[in-house]
Amino acid sequence: MENKILELKSDLSNELIRILNYWKDQTVDLEKGGFYGRIDQQGVVDTTAPKGLVLNARILYAFSAGYRQTKQAQYLQMAQRAFKYLCTYFYDKTFGGMFWSVDPEGKPLNTKKQVYGIAFCIYALSEYHIAFESKEALVLAKELYELLESKSFDKVNTGYFEAFTQGWVFLESPKLSNKDQDSPKTMNTHLHVLEAYTNLYKVWPIQKLKTSILELLQIFKQYFISPQGHLQLFFSAKWDLESDSISYGHDIEASWLIWEAAKLVETQHDQESTKQMVLSIAHAARKGLASDGSLLNESNVDLTIWNQERHWWQQAEAMVGWLNAWQLSGHSADLDTVFNSWSFIKMHLLDMDYGEWYWGVFPDYSKMQLEDKAGFWKCPYHNSRMCIEILNRLN
Numbered sequence: 001m002e003n004k005i006l007e008l009k010s011d012l013s014n015e016l017i018r019i020l021n022y023w024k025d026q027t028v029d030l031e032k033g034g035f036y037g038r039i040d041q042q043g044v045v046d047t048t049a050p051k052g053l054v055l056n057a058r059i060l061y062a063f064s065a066g067y068r069q070t071k072q073a074q075y076l077q078m079a080q081r082a083f084k085y086l087c088t089y090f091y092d093k094t095f096g097g098m099f100w101s102v103d104p105e106g107k108p109l110n111t112k113k114q115v116y117g118i119a120f121c122i123y124a125l126s127e128y129h130i131a132f133e134s135k136e137a138l139v140l141a142k143e144l145y146e147l148l149e150s151k152s153f154d155k156v157n158t159g160y161f162e163a164f165t166q167g168w169v170f171l172e173s174p175k176l177s178n179k180d181q182d183s184p185k186t187m188n189t190h191l192h193v194l195e196a197y198t199n200l201y202k203v204w205p206i207q208k209l210k211t212s213i214l215e216l217l218q219i220f221k222q223y224f225i226s227p228q229g230h231l232q233l234f235f236s237a238k239w240d241l242e243s244d245s246i247s248y249g250h251d252i253e254a255s256w257l258i259w260e261a262a263k264l265v266e267t268q269h270d271q272e273s274t275k276q277m278v279l280s281i282a283h284a285a286r287k288g289l290a291s292d293g294s295l296l297n298e299s300n301v302d303l304t305i306w307n308q309e310r311h312w313w314q315q316a317e318a319m320v321g322w323l324n325a326w327q328l329s330g331h332s333a334d335l336d337t338v339f340n341s342w343s344f345i346k347m348h349l350l351d352m353d354y355g356e357w358y359w360g361v362f363p364d365y366s367k368m369q370l371e372d373k374a375g376f377w378k379c380p381y382h383n384s385r386m387c388i389e390i391l392n393r394l395n
Helices: 002-026 053-070 073-090 115-132 135-152 187-203 207-224 248-265 268-288 312-329 332-348 382-394
Strands: 108-110 245-247 298-300
Touching: 002 053, 002 073, 002 332, 002 382, 053 073, 053 115, 053 382, 073 115, 073 135, 115 135, 115 187, 135 187, 135 207, 187 207, 187 248, 207 248, 245 248, 248 268, 248 312, 268 312, 312 332, 312 382
Parallel strands: none
Antiparallel strands: 245 298
16 A cells, blocks of 8 residues: 555656646747637647636646645746736726636626636635735735625625626626526535635634634535535525536535635534534545546436536546545545546546646547637646645645
8 A cells, every 4th residue: 555655646746747837838828928718639729719717716826836836936937927917917906806707818808706716816816825925915815805705795695696797796697607507606606715715714814714614614514515415506595406416526526625624713523523524425426436436427316317427627626535535534445546536547537648638538438529628617726736635645
């Protein structure tokens, strides 16, 4: 077992550099600033593609965290580039908050305020501050936190609404993407608000923020986690469930992100019950494991309808989630799952010709060639963070 752990650490050290170097070498837009909005699987740049908030925030996170891990100056320069572009072109100087997208020249394109995207900015800005002690980044992260609390938090029913117009008027069609449901409250957005607030609390441990995190943890316990341990995904404003889908990647991702928050803000007594809840989520997610070591995409609650695609982000989160479960439980099956996940990733997802990871594979293992290599949703976040998290935990 010790040799397997040493081999995994060596693999992930190398893979982190390979991922970051792809984004450093292939995605920088030298002509128009920042980073390209889209690159296809063969490395062809789409110079007309819009530049998305989530992509740019996740690039900022990846290079900030990557610099902390490696101390390589080249990643400092990339983080600085990402920070400058985000602040210059995405920040709304009139109404506050961040635009959802800009055009290739950096002009506002979709000016809506999507809470999911702003949460990622808080997460990334906090990481940038941790890495470089940037007061400017911390000031903006605090400002965005206060905006979400004043504009998005539901003071009647609790929780956070999904989206608003540029001027912060409630958006009737708030869905995050074409693959999502048009519900006013979603588990996914709350998960990433929790993640963002947790990272911000590390550098700004005030009582108000702690209370926000504790309230988010309570929302997960009360509404999002089903009796079977799965995450329930879409809700009305008054917390009526509007979906019967199970997303196995979100299950395992939430399991470790919830624990990261609980470790910071909960009492020892409350942490014990949260620990059991986290392990129950990880256990429920095992229903999505395939015999080849991969994590399947989705099913319905009855397990009668399946989407058996294997996407890159789910496999990365599976590795962190089950390593976290092993650290909490000591069950060897959880650690075995980590090794099996990495074997699957190496065999099917690493693109050794064009760099980075494929978006995913179909059930027959053919590559999802029409999806982005870099783009609005394909970012250096899940996979670079996985490498960093596992290296730090195994050390």
